[in-house]
Amino acid sequence: MAANFIGPVLVTTGNFVFPKVEMELEVGRKAGVSAINEAIGKFDGQIVLVPRMDDLKADIPQLDDIAKVGTLCHVKVHKTHEDGTLAVSFHGQRRVSLTKLNEGAAFYSAETEYLAEAELTEEAEQQLISRIIDSLQHILDVHGAVPQNLISDVSGGLKATQIIDKLAQFLPYLTVGKRQEILEEADPVKRLDLLLEGTSQGK
Structure with a gap:
């Protein structure tokens, strides 16, 4: 099956954005800032948020420590602080499964598939x-x-x-x-x- 979205990934330390929910965050890590800039510059603000599931002892998580289901979001930058930290908001769009996660030089990227939502009577x-x-x-x-x-x-x-x-x-x-x-x-x-x-x- 072809990927529904291929693009940047922001790996969070315990922060979630569920579909149809908006969350404001401060992003200061270099990889996170790079992923957000990539999303805004090349993907119309589209980015996948996914949490790391390890004990957070390592500064950079291993690929196996990153969850395989995340949320496709639209990101908007509200302010860039002097130290480069971004004040941003994420609007959750839908659940996605990460079928292939890549560790690039500056940030993670992934191929993803949309997860079906159950229809209720x-x-x-x-x-x-x-x-x-x-x-x-x-x-x-x-x-x-x-x-x-x-x-x-x-x-x-x-x-x-x-x-x-x-x-x-x-x-x-x-x-x-x-x-x-x-x-x-x-x-x-x-x-x-x-x-x-x-x-x-x-x-």
């Missing part, structure tokens, strides 16, 4: 929304708080898959490993199960 969508509402109560019971913007999203008409991804993005109790599991999971029902499992472990 209207009935299944409503059932999942109901589960999400119940899940928020569970999270409140365990942790005592849920970010207010996430509560607003539930009543704001977002699709269930978008709400789950926003919860996975912004709930502070999830580990890097659990966020990656959620990112890799194609079934939104199983994503919610992983989310609840992660919030319970984070108590």
Whole structure:
């Protein structure tokens, strides 16, 4: 199968950007800055974000330590600091599988394939929304708080898959490993199960 996107990769140390979610970050590492400049200069701002899954002891991760599923994003630079650090925002577009990861002289690049999103019937969508509402109560019971913007999203008409991804993005109790599991999971029902499992472990 032909790659859907071939281009620069930004390897993060625990930061995630889920589809349909926007995240602001400061990027200062030389490889990251180079990848962003390449994305803006040659790929219309398109870049793949993927986390490293090792213990972070090494300054530069090995290829085997980089997750094989990430998010295709659009990146925008808001400010360049005097030391070269970039203040940027990433807007997640879709899940991608890295079929081939290359370590270049200045930054990583990859061949990727889009991951299919499960289609929900209207009935299944409503059932999942109901589960999400119940899940928020569970999270409140365990942790005592849920970010207010996430509560607003539930009543704001977002699709269930978008709400789950926003919860996975912004709930502070999830580990890097659990966020990656959620990112890799194609079934939104199983994503919610992983989310609840992660919030319970984070108590």
